[in-house]
Amino acid sequence: MRNVVYTGFMSLDGVVDSPGGPEEGHRSGGWVVKDLEFVPEAWSLKEEELTDTTALMFGRRSYEAFAQVWPGSPDHTDYKELPKYVVSTTLTDDALVDGWGPTTILRSSEDVAALKEGEGGAIFIHGSAELARRLSDAGLIDQYNLLVFPVLLGAGKSLFDRADRDKRMLTLRESESYSNGILKLVYDVRR
Numbered sequence: 001m002r003n004v005v006y007t008g009f010m011s012l013d014g015v016v017d018s019p020g021g022p023e024e025g026h027r028s029g030g031w032v033v034k035d036l037e038f039v040p041e042a043w044s045l046k047e048e049e050l051t052d053t054t055a056l057m058f059g060r061r062s063y064e065a066f067a068q069v070w071p072g073s074p075d076h077t078d079y080k081e082l083p084k085y086v087v088s089t090t091l092t093d094d095a096l097v098d099g100w101g102p103t104t105i106l107r108s109s110e111d112v113a114a115l116k117e118g119e120g121g122a123i124f125i126h127g128s129a130e131l132a133r134r135l136s137d138a139g140l141i142d143q144y145n146l147l148v149f150p151v152l153l154g155a156g157k158s159l160f161d162r163a164d165r166d167k168r169m170l171t172l173r174e175s176e177s178y179s180n181g182i183l184k185l186v187y188d189v190r191r
Contacts, residue, residue, distance in 0.1 A: 002115065003122045004057065006132045007049055007145040010159060016129045017156030019149075026156050032149060042178040045145060045186075050078050054121030057112075059131035060088035066127065067097040085123065087112060087131050109138040116140060129157040136168075137161055143188050144170070150181030 009019040009032050018026030028034075056079060058066065063086045070076040084103040086096075096103045106112055112135060115123070125132055125141075135141050170187035177183050 001117060002054075002120050003142040004112070004116060004125065004135065004140055005049075005052070005122050005143040005145055006125045006136075006141050006159070007045075008125075008127065008129075008132075008147075008159065010146050010148050011151045011153045011156075012148060013152045013154065014158045014160065015153040015156035016127075016159045017153070026153070028151075028153050028156075031151050031153065032147075036149070036151075036182075037180040039178045039180045039182070042147070042180060042182040042184070045147060045184050049124060049145060052122045053079070053082065053124045055083040055085060055123040057085045057087065057123050057125045057128070057131070059128035060086060060091045062127035062131070063088075063091070064095075067100060071097060071100040085112075085115065109134060109140060112140055113138070129159055132159055133161045137165070139189075141189055143173075143186065146183075146185045146187075148183040148185060 008016050010016050011031065015026075018029035019032040020030060063084070070079060079101075081101045084101055085106050086103060087106045087108075089107055091105055093105065096105075106115065122143075125135075132141065169190040171190055172185070173188050174186040175184060
């Protein structure tokens, strides 16, 4: 059975919207690099994840955004040939990017559940807040790798659904704090 891991940047108030820049849509876009001292060890989680990543998963919008940048980015060369899965009811095969490794379109949470039952290692979700919420609600996320930033954004996409539902417990696997206020939190979902 494969694990599905959500990895992402989050503000202290739970917003995951537009961490990389204003072109992503949030008025405070780029909040992971603006007004914050760069401390290299705070980013070590991203390097550590490369060892465990055997495939990537995206929602349609994140796939379309990342597919414009990551295939030619020197920071993402290790991801280039990894299998990719895009969960979308609207994306067509002709919209997939050539030269960015094998890509499969999954049409539902049930398709993701079937993929998890197969052989292989961890599948990492980058960005894709709506997909992560849907998969979390379906009990398909196994681990959260979060870098929590010392910023309050007030509004924007949240990683977690605000609907009333049954409690779900997590187990803290690893944590670390850095001099610039970033927290690394790695949680396993209890089953």
